[in-house]
Amino acid sequence: MTTPVREELARRISDALSGRPVRWAQNVLGDYDGRERTLEIFNADAAEQRELFRSLRPIRKEMEAVAGGPVIVIFHTRAESARLYSDFVERALLAEVTLDVDTAARILDVEVPPLGTDIALHPRSGAPGTGSSELPRKAA
Amino acid sequence: MLLTAQRVVSPRGARGVNVYQYVHGSSVWTRVPDELLPDTNPGELVRQWLEVPPGENRIVSYLDIVAPDEVAAPDVHQRLASLKHYLQVTSTRTEVYWDPLWVRFGSAIDSRILQTELGALAGHILLSLTGHRAEAPAPGARGG
Numbered sequence: 001m002t003t004p005v006r007e008e009l010a011r012r013i014s015d016a017l018s019g020r021p022v023r024w025a026q027n028v029l030g031d032y033d034g035r036e037r038t039l040e041i042f043n044a045d046a047a048e049q050r051e052l053f054r055s056l057r058p059i060r061k062e063m064e065a066v067a068g069g070p071v072i073v074i075f076h077t078r079a080e081s082a083r084l085y086s087d088f089v090e091r092a093l094l095a096e097v098t099l100d101v102d103t104a105a106r107i108l109d110v111e112v113p114p115l116g117t118d119i120a121l122h123p124r125s126g127a128p129g130t131g132s133s134e135l136p137r138k139a140a
Numbered sequence: 141m142l143l144t145a146q147r148v149v150s151p152r153g154a155r156g157v158n159v160y161q162y163v164h165g166s167s168v169w170t171r172v173p174d175e176l177l178p179d180t181n182p183g184e185l186v187r188q189w190l191e192v193p194p195g196e197n198r199i200v201s202y203l204d205i206v207a208p209d210e211v212a213a214p215d216v217h218q219r220l221a222s223l224k225h226y227l228q229v230t231s232t233r234t235e236v237y238w239d240p241l242w243v244r245f246g247s248a249i250d251s252r253i254l255q256t257e258l259g260a261l262a263g264h265i266l267l268s269l270t271g272h273r274a275e276a277p278a279p280g281a282r283g284g
Contacts, residue, residue: 013145014234015225016225017199017227018222018223019218019221020218020222023156037196043199055198068281078212078214078215078218080214081214082214086214089214089217090217093217094266094267094270095268096221096263096270097220097221097262097263097266098257098267099223099259099261100256100257100260100263101259101267102264103260104147104253104257105155105260107180107253108147108186108249110147110149110155110199112200112248112250113248114200115202115246115247115248116199116200117156117196117199118146118148118194118196118197118199119194120193120194120195121160121185121188122185123179123185123186123187123188123276124184124185124186128182128184131184131185133162133181133182133183133185134182135144135179135196136144136146136158136160136176137180137199
């Protein structure tokens with residue numbers, strides 16, 4: 001199984017899990033059967049894990065085919081993801097959104113009837129109550 | 141808290157996405173109360189990230205997200221990255237409760253790329269909150 005194929009599958013798994021960061025396990029402690037088939041899923045709180053596991057069912061066979069056997073899944077809660085893996089998680093989330101940011105900037109036709117016009121506001125400067133308290137737009 | 145991103149075009153044709161963060165003060169809820177929805181009470185503006193100086197720019201699309209002020213940053217970040225997966229937009233204006241968040245998306249663009257635009261606006265908010273976009277200085281702030 002080649003690295004690009006594994007990485008492409010990880011990306012699709014992330015999509016199936018609503019954009020949660022996903023990676024093939026790195027530096028997992030201990031030697032066990034299936035270590036190279038271990039998948040880490042981040043920002044997955046305990047209450048969500050059953051549903052997330054269910055979301056993997058449609059692609060489970062493909063996961064096994066690419067990984068070379070049953071895939072072992074490790075869920076990391078949001079708290080643990082932030083505490084232990086914040087760099088990776090932030091990088092993964094930014095990668096997830098940057099594609100859309102770049103694509104929209106490239107292909108968007110902005111010559112459309114406007115929804116409204118924007119207005120200049122001022123953010124809070126020091127004490128609460130000094131910032132604007134209106135939306136930054138008025139309807140067309 | 142209200143997080144807003146809006147894609148704008150200036151009268152001279154400059155394009156960009158401006159992002160705003162408001163706070164409501166300490167509030168905890170299961171579902172956003174009506175009185176804290178943006179048209180009623182957007183809260184107080186505390187930060188803004190501006191690509192195009194605002195004032196009479198045309199608004200092409202916008203995204204409003206209301207969340208409790210106390211919501212944890214990693215939770216907001218994941219929600220922003222997940223939004224395009226959660227919300228399938230088929231019309232030019234969509235409002236939905238995504239407890240404890242509330243989301244509104246409006247756009248005048250081609251319906252075939254609404255989903256990309258939704259992800260892009262959420263992305264601009266995430267880039268701003270994580271320090272990957274330059275923040276506009278508060279009034280009275282001095283450069284150093």
